[in-house]
Amino acid sequence: MRVAYYLLPLVATLLRLCGAIELNVNDTDSIKNASATIAYGLSSWYQNNQSSTATTAIGTFNSPLYWWEAGAVWGGLIDYWAYTNDTSYVPTVQQALMAQVGPDNNYMPPAYYSSLGNDDQAFWAIAVLSAVEYGFPIPEGKSQSVYLDLAEAVFNTQWPRWDTTSCNGGLKWQIFQANAGYDYKNSISNGGLFQISARLARYTGNQTYLDWAEKTWDWMSAIGLISPSYDVFDGTDDTINCSRIDHTLWSYNPSMLLYGSAVLYNYTNGSQLWENRTTGLLEECARTFFTPYPNSTDIMYEPACELDQTCNYDQLSFKAYLARWLSKSAVVAPYIMSSVNALLTRSAQAAAQSCSGGQYGNTCGQKWYVDGYDGNYGVGQELSALETVQSLLLLRPDGGNATRRYPFTSSDVQIQVAVNNPTSTLSLPPKTAATARSTSSATKASSAVEANSVRRSCVTAVYIWTTIAMYTVTMNMISMGQLIER
Ligand SMILES: *[C@@H]1O[C@H](CO)[C@@H](O)[C@H](O)[C@H]1NC(C)=O
Numbered sequence: 001m002r003v004a005y006y007l008l009p010l011v012a013t014l015l016r017l018c019g020a021i022e023l024n025v026n027d028t029d030s031i032k033n034a035s036a037t038i039a040y041g042l043s044s045w046y047q048n049n050q051s052s053t054a055t056t057a058i059g060t061f062n063s064p065l066y067w068w069e070a071g072a073v074w075g076g077l078i079d080y081w082a083y084t085n086d087t088s089y090v091p092t093v094q095q096a097l098m099a100q101v102g103p104d105n106n107y108m109p110p111a112y113y114s115s116l117g118n119d120d121q122a123f124w125a126i127a128v129l130s131a132v133e134y135g136f137p138i139p140e141g142k143s144q145s146v147y148l149d150l151a152e153a154v155f156n157t158q159w160p161r162w163d164t165t166s167c168n169g170g171l172k173w174q175i176f177q178a179n180a181g182y183d184y185k186n187s188i189s190n191g192g193l194f195q196i197s198a199r200l201a202r203y204t205g206n207q208t209y210l211d212w213a214e215k216t217w218d219w220m221s222a223i224g225l226i227s228p229s230y231d232v233f234d235g236t237d238d239t240i241n242c243s244r245i246d247h248t249l250w251s252y253n254p255s256m257l258l259y260g261s262a263v264l265y266n267y268t269n270g271s272q273l274w275e276n277r278t279t280g281l282l283e284e285c286a287r288t289f290f291t292p293y294p295n296s297t298d299i300m301y302e303p304a305c306e307l308d309q310t311c312n313y314d315q316l317s318f319k320a321y322l323a324r325w326l327s328k329s330a331v332v333a334p335y336i337m338s339s340v341n342a343l344l345t346r347s348a349q350a351a352a353q354s355c356s357g358g359q360y361g362n363t364c365g366q367k368w369y370v371d372g373y374d375g376n377y378g379v380g381q382e383l384s385a386l387e388t389v390q391s392l393l394l395l396r397p398d399g400g401n402a403t404r405r406y407p408f409t410s411s412d413v414q415i416q417v418a419v420n421n422p423t424s425t426l427s428l429p430p431k432t433a434a435t436a437r438s439t440s441s442a443t444k445a446s447s448a449v450e451a452n453s454v455r456r457s458c459v460t461a462v463y464i465w466t467t468i469a470m471y472t473v474t475m476n477m478i479s480m481g482q483l484i485e486r
Pocket residue numbers: 024025026
């Protein structure tokens with residue numbers, strides 16, 4: 001049977017094609033297990049914690065990834081710890097969060113000035129806010145308020161940048177005049193200040209934060225970055241007094257605002273105003289960032305770049321924040337739980353089935369609506385899959401099984417538990433989505449989800465195929481041997 005050795009590499013290749021991360025969305029252990037596998041894949045991209053790493057590089061990813069994305073990854077891994085209780089990455093995250101605070105303890109490290117915009121800084125503040133809200137372990141020798149101090153310090157650098165020299169206000173994208181984009185007033189920067197303010201308001205009860213959350217919302221709305229139907233456009237040009245808008249829809253813009261709105265809905269004990277905004281943004285997210293084709297109902301995608309394969313490194317990670325903020329919103333605004341659960345459950349199944357690439361058959365792809373792995377891998381792809389899968393731990397109808405589910409508030413803030421849940425429910429797109437771009441009539445609603453069982457039959461098929469091949473080759477060799485003997 002020496003012939004079997006020749007077949008081994010081929011069999012291995014075929015089995016790898018059959019890999020995928022198993023995910024049973026109804027089983028907490030399975031969700032945790034799948035999350036652990038993806039978290040491991042994500043963290044294997046991180047190299048900048050060696051003894052040889054330059055001090056300024058600790059806690060960052062190398063180019064082509066920008067500084068901000070590291071802040072986003074640490075935020076995702078804080079949530080991973082909070083939801084699963086897996087402490088594997090806690091020391092790495094603590095080291096990273098402390099390494100990039102900069103000389104003034106406000107996430108303004110001079111080494112990254114050339115790329116450091118208000119939104120970049122915000123993503124690090126958002127990471128430490130999750131550390132505050134879930135009680136992430138404090139690094140040795142640091143004050144108990146270290147994370148809250150950092151988040152407040154970012155807020156206190158941002159509000160003075162509010163620029164009334166044009167457009168009647170707003171935050172510019174860039175902090176430094178020398179950086180391209182200094183003239184741009186965009187949704188992710190203003191939305192970042194909005195979400196930071198909202199979360200600080202809820203956590204601390206301090207009115208200053210609530211005032212700033214309202215101010216940023218009102219400005220974005222007045223200038224047209226938030227439309228009456230809750231589309232959130234990318235940005236506007238302050239050299240023309242914000243008279244024209246870039247209407248591109250990126251998933252991180254409305255989801256950034258969604259979580260801030262849901263937090264304020266919660267903090268105001270369920271006010272009608274913030275309920276309206278929460279519902280409106282949820283509906284906008286559902287209508288714009290899911291269901292690319294009739295065969296992929298409720299599967300998340302990035303419409304502005306994913307279908308034509310033009311996403312840059314930043315954009316490849318945006319689905320992570322959409323999943324993160326949808327799920328966190330459902331915790332503080334429980335009336336949207338079932339809608340969010342439907343969207344994220346199907347997306348998580350689709351993401352997991354895409355995680356079948358690479359040497360170990362568990363590298364995640366970019367497009368979740370295609371069958372299996374699309375060959376497109378990286379930090380953004382891993383982070384998007386991780387955040388979507390782990391978000392399920394917040395969303396179980398039985399109350400959820402995340403270790404830490406509810407974001408804390410400081411002890412003097414009281415929040416009322418919803419007595420009368422709002423009646424407003426989301427009208428999800430119908431199963432045969434009207435938004436579909438495909439003219440194909442072959443609607444197979446659950447095809448991506450079925451891929452997991454397809455993959456299991458694939459393993460069986462490879463096994464049967466190999467057995468037949470070995471038999472055939474062996475028989476041929478026997479008859480060849482007989483020929484030679486004759
Ligand atoms: C998970 O549970 C729900 C409700 O009990 C059920 O409708 C669904 O089919 C289950 N999904 C899977 C993949 O087992």
